[in-house]
Amino acid sequence: MNKTIKALGLALMLTTAAGGMALAQPTEVRIGVALEPPALDPTAGAAEAIDIVVYQNIFEGLTRVDQNGAVQPGLAESWTISEDNLTYTFKLHDGVTFHDGTAFDAEDVKFTFDRILAEDSVSAHKEFYEPIESVTVIDPLTVEIKLSRVVGNFLFDLGRGDAVIVAPESAGNNANVPIGTGPFAFLQWDKGSRVMLEAYGPYWGEPVSLSKASYVFIGDTATMINALLAGDIDGTNNFGQEALEVFEANPQFQVLVGTTEGETILSTNNTKPPFDNLKVRQAMAHALDRQAIIDGATYGYGVPIGSHFAPHNPYYVDLTGTYPHDVEAAKALLAEAGFPDGFSATLKMPPLAYARLSGQIIASQFAAVGIRLELINVEWAQWLEDVYANKDYDLTIVSHVEPFDIGNYANPDYYFGYDNPEFQALIETLNGTTDDAQRKELAVEAQTILANDAVNGYLFELPQTGVWNAKLTGMWQNSPIEGLVLRDIKWTE
């Protein structure tokens, strides 16, 4: 087996070396990613880098989210929901095994959720699953989940990386040796260098076309360019937009531009004067010129947003016109608010290219209306502590990459400090509603409230810009959930 893999690798090397001479069809893919995950357990950490490697590849949940953001059956082949929307009964797939050979059954499902809900749980998103009252094993292939209140988005939440099913035998070691039920099994992790996965033969679902996949960790964009050009990697799902041009004209590569769940916003400390004043926030919204920010920070690839919602979502409503770019209106509002000469504030920028670039442009746009920004660069860990945990900031720029995270605005302790009982009630109703048409109506209302209140500066949706070998197909163009799903990727002629 090992020899075949080596031979395949050699063949692949020869192929690339000879500039694509027709040898055997390759079945291995090597993907460049900027960040190495600290560990590989998606149930014990929030880092997107973890999901990029493991989500739907190594681990699977009861449901899964497809590339359009819709919920599909996962380990549960079907389910029924009670009249009162409080009891979910899942019928599990038969013949599913974990990569260590142990069988998957209803006990594993119970174990997974008991672990998330345990007193000492280190799940990054326990709150999504807190409404679960009990998980009952009916028989080995049937499991019943009872909720204490209606959760409109429950099936989606079950498809998140946080809720993938793990086994009691292996859960403790998943950080370094992840064992799941997915189409790819963990093979090897050369720390600092790459993670390798191989196709899992006894996979219960449709067999995958790739025999092997490696994730190679390359932090620097210029280095990534060289690695792509030299054929050392076959693609990457998120390439620095400043250098996309290199590949757009090259027939050996394809560039996939799509959307993500990353609402990039100018987060505003709503509890701190003068930002507690609606007029000031409206003035700031008028001062923003989104297109200039998008052109400067994402090289034109971002999509403007007017509220906290992803444009590819069916519930999305375009609110970018709520406070159009208007310097005079901004000045007038500032004067009304008692700041005819503007004011000074700080803008803390985490070390992400889009944040640093947007910050500089926003500083000049704000200067035009009299708001003087002091730009402060902070590291990510420092940002998490100062801005996120201690709320010690005026303004900051960050992309909120979790799907359906509009609910954060209903938490007055969240770092925005936005406390609006009307909005909180609305989100509660939305969370408790399962009817799709009603949910859409409520979601639109929620987006509109945030836009009108100008809670934060809504800038753009972070684009996904992938660069791949032209002969590869099956990559997700959009990213409705964090991950890089290998299932459908294959080589074509």
Add this chain to the structure above:
Amino acid sequence: MILFALRRFLGFAVTLLVAALVIFWLLDLLPGDPAQFILGINATPDAVARLRAQMGLDAPAHERFLGWIWGMLQGDFGMSYTQRAPVAELIWGRLGVTLPLSIMAMVISVVVGLPLGILAARRRGKPLDTMVMVLAQTGIAIPNFWFGMLLTLLFAVTLRWLPPGGFTPWDEDSGAALRGLILPSLALALPQASILARVMRTALVDVTSQDYIRTARAKGLTMGEAVWRHGVRNALLPVLTILGLQFAYLVAGTIIVENVFYLPGLGRLIFTAISERDLILVRGATIILIVTVTATMLVTDLTYALVDPRLRERSAP
């Protein structure tokens, strides 16, 4: 000589202890929390507090310091916060890249730099001298990450002789591992070789005008013989000093080159660990670096004494 060695050794131990204290204290002041980093942007304060407690981060600083030192004395560097693996194992894995890389760069810089320096000194004022010095000046001026990229463009992207980066573990294919280190060690060696060439040239030029060279000449040696037998050995003293410092620089300063060639080395490990606030890993790795660097200094000092008997005698009571 023994006393000299003993005194140097004591200095070595004290340096280590002070360094450990400083590292611990400085990193404790750093804003940021590994638990918050792991749980990310939507985590509740409760979850963060639970994780902190599980990692033992809620204990007072002096307790954690003593626990850390005590562990290290027993060879236990602790568990990485974010990677959930033993620190010693993580560092050991990375040394397999960084040490060979530094040694290769060191060898290249000596093999290239010293002869060039000697050549330039022997042809002092001639066109060859000027050429070598201009080259050396350029070598010092070029940032090594940029030189590394140029090397990749030529040898990996255009000629495809060598990989553009990455690393195959030694036990998997040692030939491939070695090939992966060629370009990075060249990039790393260039400025070092340039500095060595300059220092060697200056030292040799100084030595050539010394009385003992004249005496040697008077005894009938040719200039070449006199320089080779008496000059080079004396000129090596300042060169050794620089070499000692350079090795320290090479081991600690591979971060950038490791990033350009995406090598899984110690520099990159420390870099990521700092940004993730994996402080226990940063501390362990820094201590290893300090041990390496101070040990190199110790060896340099002892070599000094071997090369130059005056140093031994002077330090004897």
